[in-house]
Amino acid sequence: MEAKLSYPPNADLRHLLRFDPQSGAIWLGEHRMLLLHTAALSGLRQDLIHSVGPVHARRLLTRMGYASGRRDAEFARTTRGALSLDAAFLVGPQLHMLEGAACVTPVQLDFDAATGRFSGEFRWDNSWEAHAHRQAFGLAETPACWVLLGYASGYTSAFMGRLIVFKEICCAACGADHCQIVGQPVDEWPDAAEQRQYFEDDSLLDTIAALNEQVQALVTTIESAREPCISAGMLVGASPAFQEAHALLNRAAATQVTVLLTGETGVGKERFARALHQGSARAAGPFIAVNCAALPADLIEAELFGVERGAYTGAHASRSGRFERADGGTLFLDEVGDLPLPSQAKLLRVLQDGEIERLGAETTRKVNVRLVAATNVDLEAAVSQGRFRRDLLYRLNVYPICIPPLRERTADIEPLANHLLARFTALHQKRLSGIGERAMQALVHYDWPGNVRELENLIERGVILAPQGGSIELEHLFPHQPPGIQATVSAKGRLAPVRPDSEQALCARILDSGLSLESLESQLLDLAVERAGGNLSGAARQLGLTRPQLAYRLKRQQDKGNEA
Missing domain, CATH: 3.40.50.300 (P-loop containing nucleotide triphosphate hydrolases)
Structure with a gap:
C-alpha cells in the first residue's frame, strides 16, 4: 500500500513513556529504557572504532541499533495493532524522534506486509550519530549513522517479517546538511552479500567467546573426571x-x-x-x-x-x-x-x-x-x-x-525465573516469548518471604495468565500491586504525573461526555449526599472534605440554582 506520509498523533506513545523515580527506571510500555548522555555513547563509539577497527565497530553498533529496532517493532504491534497498517508502521519513526535519535521525515513509503514488498525513503535531521562522528573524527568519507541505520533495518525487518536493509544516500557526517536513507529487501541491493555481514551473528568477539566456551568445557570435563x-x-x-x-x-x-x-x-x-x-x-x-x-x-x-504384624491394633501385615x-x-x-x-x-x-x-x-x-x-x-x-x-x-x-534465602541471592532470580518458565510452559503447553522487563525487575526487587517456592508459584501463575505467544507482564505476576509514582512526557516535552490506567480512562470518559466542571461538581456532591443518606459528615468524608467545606459548596450550588 502507498502509506500516508503524515504522522498520526503521538499522545499514545508519550503516555507509554514513563519515568518511575521510585524504582530508578524509565519504561516504554513494558520495555525498560535508558536516558544516556550522547557524549557517553559518542565516547563508546569512538573507543570501539579505535580498539576493534571500523569494520567490527560498524557491525557491533549496527547490531545494537538492529536489536533496539526489533524491540520497538514488537511494541508498535501491541500499541497500534488495532489501527491501520501505516499508522502502526509509523510508530518506529515517531519513537526514533521521541527517543532523541533524529528528526525523521517520511519522504516515500510503499509496502505490503502480506507479500513482503517494501520501498521506503526517510530524511533525518539532527542525527546524534552524525554529529558525534564529526566531532570525534572530522568529516567522514562514507556514511556513519550505523546505530540509526541498524534501528531502521531492525524495526522494518521485524515489521515486514524479512530482512529489510536501509542505506544512507547522503549523511551529515560527510558534510551534507541532513541524512537521507533508503530501504528495501536485502536481496534487491546489488551488494547484498556485503550488507548481510552487518546483520549476522559471526564476529571477532563471537569467535573469541566460542573458543572460551570450548576451553571452559574442557576444564569442566577434566574436573568432572576427578570427583563426583x-x-x-x-x-x-x-x-x-x-x-x-x-x-x-x-x-x-x-x-x-x-x-x-x-x-x-x-x-x-x-x-x-x-x-x-x-x-x-x-x-x-x-x-x-x-x-x-x-x-x-x-x-x-x-x-x-x-x-x-500384630505390633498394634490394625497392623494386619x-x-x-x-x-x-x-x-x-x-x-x-x-x-x-x-x-x-x-x-x-x-x-x-x-x-x-x-x-x-x-x-x-x-x-x-x-x-x-x-x-x-x-x-x-x-x-x-x-x-x-x-x-x-x-x-x-x-x-x-x-x-x-x-x-x-532468595532475597540474599538476587543475581539468581532471573536465571531461576527463566528456568521455571521453560518448565511450566512445557507443562501447560504454552508458547511464550519470555518475561517482560518490568515484570523481571519486579521479581528482582521483591522481598520473597516464600523464597524459591513462592517464585515457582508466581511463574506458574504468570504462565497460565499470559496470552499465547505473548510474554509474562507485571499484572500477570502481581495483579494487586499498586502503581508507583510515575511521570510521562507531555506534548510540550515536559514531565507530567501519570494516573493509574483506571483513573486515566475515567477522566477520558468524563471529557468525552461534554460535562462542564461546574455540572460535574454538582452531580458529585449530590451523589455523595445521597450515598450518605443525607448525613453531611458522612458525605464530606467520602469526598475528602470537612463538613463546613461541603456545606459551603452545597450552599453555593443552591444559590446559583436560585439565581437561574
Missing part, C-alpha cells in the same frame, strides 16, 4: 551465596557424611538433597523423602522404622519403613526438628549402629542409608528448650550447609 559433581541442571544460580552452598554440596557428594541442610521455608532444601543424591555414588539407589512435620506423632516411628526402602540410597528427613523425643532416640541409634528395629520386632536389621536432614528452626534453641536431643544434634550437625 552436582549436575548444573539440578540447581540454578550463580550468586556468591549460592555458589558457596553449592561448593559445600559438591565436596560432600564424594563422601558418606551425614548432611544437615538449614535455611528458611521454601529455599529448596529438598532440591539440594536430591542434587546431593544424584551427584553421589548412591545415585543408582533410591531417594526417599519424609516430611517429619506432616506425620502424626503416633505413626512416625512406624513410617520411619517399619512395623511387624508386616511393613517396611522408610529406612529400609532407602537401603543403598539416600533418606531425606525434612523438618527433622519436629520429630518427637522418643523417635529422636531411635534415630540416634540408627545413626550410631546402622541398624533399625521395626515396631513389634525382636531383632534388628542392618541398613545402608545415607541420611540428609533439613530444618528451618534453630536446633540449638530447641535443645535449650528441651525439645531436641543434644546428642542427636551432634550426630546430624557433622556437615551443615546453610542455604541462603
Whole structure:
C-alpha cells in the first residue's frame, strides 16, 4: 500500500513513556529504557572504532541499533495493532524522534506486509550519530549513522517479517546538511552479500567467546573426571551465596557424611538433597523423602522404622519403613526438628549402629542409608528448650550447609525465573516469548518471604495468565500491586504525573461526555449526599472534605440554582 506520509498523533506513545523515580527506571510500555548522555555513547563509539577497527565497530553498533529496532517493532504491534497498517508502521519513526535519535521525515513509503514488498525513503535531521562522528573524527568519507541505520533495518525487518536493509544516500557526517536513507529487501541491493555481514551473528568477539566456551568445557570435563559433581541442571544460580552452598554440596557428594541442610521455608532444601543424591555414588539407589512435620506423632516411628504384624491394633501385615526402602540410597528427613523425643532416640541409634528395629520386632536389621536432614528452626534453641536431643544434634550437625534465602541471592532470580518458565510452559503447553522487563525487575526487587517456592508459584501463575505467544507482564505476576509514582512526557516535552490506567480512562470518559466542571461538581456532591443518606459528615468524608467545606459548596450550588 502507498502509506500516508503524515504522522498520526503521538499522545499514545508519550503516555507509554514513563519515568518511575521510585524504582530508578524509565519504561516504554513494558520495555525498560535508558536516558544516556550522547557524549557517553559518542565516547563508546569512538573507543570501539579505535580498539576493534571500523569494520567490527560498524557491525557491533549496527547490531545494537538492529536489536533496539526489533524491540520497538514488537511494541508498535501491541500499541497500534488495532489501527491501520501505516499508522502502526509509523510508530518506529515517531519513537526514533521521541527517543532523541533524529528528526525523521517520511519522504516515500510503499509496502505490503502480506507479500513482503517494501520501498521506503526517510530524511533525518539532527542525527546524534552524525554529529558525534564529526566531532570525534572530522568529516567522514562514507556514511556513519550505523546505530540509526541498524534501528531502521531492525524495526522494518521485524515489521515486514524479512530482512529489510536501509542505506544512507547522503549523511551529515560527510558534510551534507541532513541524512537521507533508503530501504528495501536485502536481496534487491546489488551488494547484498556485503550488507548481510552487518546483520549476522559471526564476529571477532563471537569467535573469541566460542573458543572460551570450548576451553571452559574442557576444564569442566577434566574436573568432572576427578570427583563426583552436582549436575548444573539440578540447581540454578550463580550468586556468591549460592555458589558457596553449592561448593559445600559438591565436596560432600564424594563422601558418606551425614548432611544437615538449614535455611528458611521454601529455599529448596529438598532440591539440594536430591542434587546431593544424584551427584553421589548412591545415585543408582533410591531417594526417599519424609516430611517429619506432616506425620502424626503416633505413626512416625512406624513410617520411619517399619512395623511387624500384630505390633498394634490394625497392623494386619508386616511393613517396611522408610529406612529400609532407602537401603543403598539416600533418606531425606525434612523438618527433622519436629520429630518427637522418643523417635529422636531411635534415630540416634540408627545413626550410631546402622541398624533399625521395626515396631513389634525382636531383632534388628542392618541398613545402608545415607541420611540428609533439613530444618528451618534453630536446633540449638530447641535443645535449650528441651525439645531436641543434644546428642542427636551432634550426630546430624557433622556437615551443615546453610542455604541462603532468595532475597540474599538476587543475581539468581532471573536465571531461576527463566528456568521455571521453560518448565511450566512445557507443562501447560504454552508458547511464550519470555518475561517482560518490568515484570523481571519486579521479581528482582521483591522481598520473597516464600523464597524459591513462592517464585515457582508466581511463574506458574504468570504462565497460565499470559496470552499465547505473548510474554509474562507485571499484572500477570502481581495483579494487586499498586502503581508507583510515575511521570510521562507531555506534548510540550515536559514531565507530567501519570494516573493509574483506571483513573486515566475515567477522566477520558468524563471529557468525552461534554460535562462542564461546574455540572460535574454538582452531580458529585449530590451523589455523595445521597450515598450518605443525607448525613453531611458522612458525605464530606467520602469526598475528602470537612463538613463546613461541603456545606459551603452545597450552599453555593443552591444559590446559583436560585439565581437561574
